[in-house]
Amino acid sequence: MTQKSPLQKTATSFAEESADEPHHEGGFRPDFDIDLTRGGPRYGEFIEEVRTFMDRVKAALPSEELVAEVIDELKVLNAKLDEVAIDEWRAPSGGRIDLPARGNITLPPYEVDDAGEEGVHARLTFRRYHLGGNNAAHGGQVAVAFDDLMGMAGALGSKGITRTAYLTVNYRAITPLDTELKLRSWVDRMEGRKVFLRATLHNGETLCAEADGLFIKLKPGQP
Numbered sequence: 001m002t003q004k005s006p007l008q009k010t011a012t013s014f015a016e017e018s019a020d021e022p023h024h025e026g027g028f029r030p031d032f033d034i035d036l037t038r039g040g041p042r043y044g045e046f047i048e049e050v051r052t053f054m055d056r057v058k059a060a061l062p063s064e065e066l067v068a069e070v071i072d073e074l075k076v077l078n079a080k081l082d083e084v085a086i087d088e089w090r091a092p093s094g095g096r097i098d099l100p101a102r103g104n105i106t107l108p109p110y111e112v113d114d115a116g117e118e119g120v121h122a123r124l125t126f127r128r129y130h131l132g133g134n135n136a137a138h139g140g141q142v143a144v145a146f147d148d149l150m151g152m153a154g155a156l157g158s159k160g161i162t163r164t165a166y167l168t169v170n171y172r173a174i175t176p177l178d179t180e181l182k183l184r185s186w187v188d189r190m191e192g193r194k195v196f197l198r199a200t201l202h203n204g205e206t207l208c209a210e211a212d213g214l215f216i217k218l219k220p221g222q223p
């Protein structure tokens with residue numbers, strides 16, 4: 001890979017700056033090894049196919065025969081993937097920061113445009129899989145996006161790994177599916193280990209949702 005994404009650049013400096021922090025195995029492990037080769041060059045395409053599958057499942061009215069056929073095919077694939085299961089620290093899902101949402105299928109796919117001490121700017125699209133009702137995103141999915149991208153801003157702003165103590169989401173307007181939205185998260189203030197964050201989610205000029213949260217910087221060894 002020749003060009004580094006904003007998150008990759010930030011992750012490198014984050015790793016360097018947190019190198020003086022006491023080593024610990026708790027939390028999200030600030031000293032984890034970023035390896036963008038895990039899963040190979042087509043891993044992102046693999047994740048995208050899985051996402052498309054989840055969208056299709058959510059949208060489908062399959063016949064009995066098709067359900068049976070898909071079960072059989074999934075059993076074969078699940079058995080193959082089961083053979084290569086590994087611990088969370090070395091699995092590419094969640095660690096491939098070169099991919100949308102770090103290659104983590106449980107997050108709505110987002111692309112980070114800017115990430116640093118000033119906060120995080122990301123573009124994100126909810127899809128059929130994230131449907132709540134009447135073509136709008138599920139509120140829980142909106143909260144998932146806030147939690148992750150506020151956690152990222154909290155880590156970058158506090159130069160440590162944080163965990164969510166509370167997260168309050170205000171839903172201001174319908175969050176549409178299949179539409180590129182803008183999410184911004186930033187540190188509002190810090191008091192010792194307490195990192196107060198804010199975030200907004202916009203569809204163009206429309207504020208869909210906003211959040212405030214308290215994230216706590218973890219002590220060494222804290223789970």
Ligand SMILES: CCCCCCCC/C=C\CCCCCCCC(=O)SCCNC(=O)CCNC(=O)[C@H](O)C(C)(C)COP(=O)(O)OP(=O)(O)OC[C@H]1O[C@@H](n2cnc3c(N)ncnc32)[C@H](O)[C@@H]1OP(=O)(O)O
Nearest residue numbers: 010011014097147148151152155156163164165166194216
């Ligand atoms: C990969 C590339 C890298 C690139 C670089 C970027 C790196 C980052 C990248 C990617 C980021 C990924 C981001 C993921 C984000 C996801 C985050 C989650 O979803 S976390 C899971 C959900 N959260 C939990 O499971 C917590 C469960 N709760 C706990 O573990 C504890 O309660 C915890 C840690 C939150 C606090 O416990 P205590 O023992 O450490 O601290 P105490 O003493 O209780 O609280 C400290 C202070 O905070 C206040 N506080 C605590 N909880 C509060 C609350 N709910 N409301 C108000 N105040 C609270 C307390 O009153 C205290 O305040 P006083 O110091 O006395 O002033």
